Amino acid sequence: xxxxxxxxxxxxxxxxxxxxxxxxxxxxxxxxxxxxxxxxxxxxxxxxxxxxxxxxxxxxxxxxxxxxxxxxxxxxxxxxxxxxxxxxxxxxxxxxxxxxxxxxxxxxxxxxxxxxxxxxxxxxxxxxxxxxxxxxxxxxxxxxxxxxxxxxxxxxxxxxxxxxxxxxxxxxxxxx
Amino acid sequence: xxxxxxxxxxxxxxxxxxxxxxxxxxxxxxxxxxxxxxxxxxxxxxxxxxxxxxxxxxxxxxxxxxxxxxxxxxxxxxxxxxxxxxxxxxxxxxxxxxxxxxxxxxxxxxxxxxxxxxxxx
Numbered sequence: 057x058x059x060x061x062x063x064x065x066x067x068x069x070x071x072x073x074x075x076x077x078x079x080x081x082x083x084x085x086x087x088x089x090x091x092x093x094x095x096x097x098x099x100x101x102x103x104x105x106x107x108x109x110x111x112x113x114x115x116x117x118x119x120x121x122x123x124x125x126x127x128x129x130x131x132x133x134x135x136x137x138x139x140x141x142x143x144x145x146x147x148x149x150x151x152x153x154x155x156x157x158x159x160x161x162x163x164x165x166x167x168x169x170x171x172x173x174x175x176x177x178x179x180x181x182x183x184x185x186x187x188x189x190x191x192x193x194x195x196x197x198x199x200x201x202x203x204x205x206x207x208x209x210x211x212x213x214x215x216x217x218x219x220x221x222x223x224x225x226x227x228x229x230x231x232x
Numbered sequence: 233x234x235x236x237x238x239x240x241x242x243x244x245x246x247x248x249x250x251x252x253x254x255x256x257x258x259x260x261x262x263x264x265x266x267x268x269x270x271x272x273x274x275x276x277x278x279x280x281x282x283x284x285x286x287x288x289x290x291x292x293x294x295x296x297x298x299x300x301x302x303x304x305x306x307x308x309x310x311x312x313x314x315x316x317x318x319x320x321x322x323x324x325x326x327x328x329x330x331x332x333x334x335x336x337x338x339x340x341x342x343x344x345x346x347x348x349x350x351x352x353x
Binding site for chain 1: 271272283284285287288289292295314
């Protein structure tokens with residue numbers, strides 16, 4: 057009798073452990089920063105890529121309209137892939153895009169832009185990566201859609217067709 | 233000869249002093265970054281990681297310490313940006329109370345088991 061109970065307890069415990077791991081390991085556990093952190097740090101001061109002039113981020117983000125912040129680097133391959141989407145957003149949809157050049161050499165950054173085209177309204181420099189952290193970024197590329205100084209949507213990783221369409225829809229819906 | 237000795241002495245002393253000042257800061261950076269999760273290379277701490285994110289984070293922590301921020305203020309600043317998840321040691325709240333209490337309960341339970349076994353013998 058006693059032996060039976062022990063046996064059952066061991067079986068139940070093993071089943072329990074099995075299911076905990078089965079459930080736990082099933083889905084990817086990569087954490088992304090919480091979505092409700094929708095404040096954008098407007099008090100950051102950046103240097104401009106071309107003339108090293110100091111610019112307040114809050115001055116570049118216009119009230120009552122959409123703007124985009126895009127963090128990029130010339131050494132970042134996915135940034136090359138998403139560049140066409142940024143050009144489209146700038147040329148066809150007339151959105152102000154603020155570029156933040158992340159841990160890059162000035163000459164490489166300028167070459168990158170002259171090769172692929174410059175979608176940016178203003179290019180700011182983040183040499184040691186600390187300002188991107190103050191913005192809440194974890195790497196390159198990252199794109200923030202901002203409306204009325206509030207972060208609407210944050211895209212970690214390169215833009216693609218789906219994300220591009222989503223941005224266009226978000227802007228359309230707001231305007232209607 | 234005496235002059236040279238004196239100069240050498242002063243030189244090494246200032247070097248030692250400056251080094252010590254720096255070390256105090258970097259010890260703090262180490263301590264804080266050991267408790268931060270690297271978001272790029274999950275499973276590593278910011279202290280262990282050599283990713284761009286972690287390197288920048290260490291520079292930022294150093295800056296914040298120089299600005300006079302203490303450990304808690306830096307954690308709060310980062311939690312504000314990235315959420316509670318970035319720190320390894322979660323604060324006690326409704327969501328995390330079980331996390332803190334279960335080990336304690338297990339510990340006491342184990343203690344009771346041991347005491348009972350010993351007293352039976």
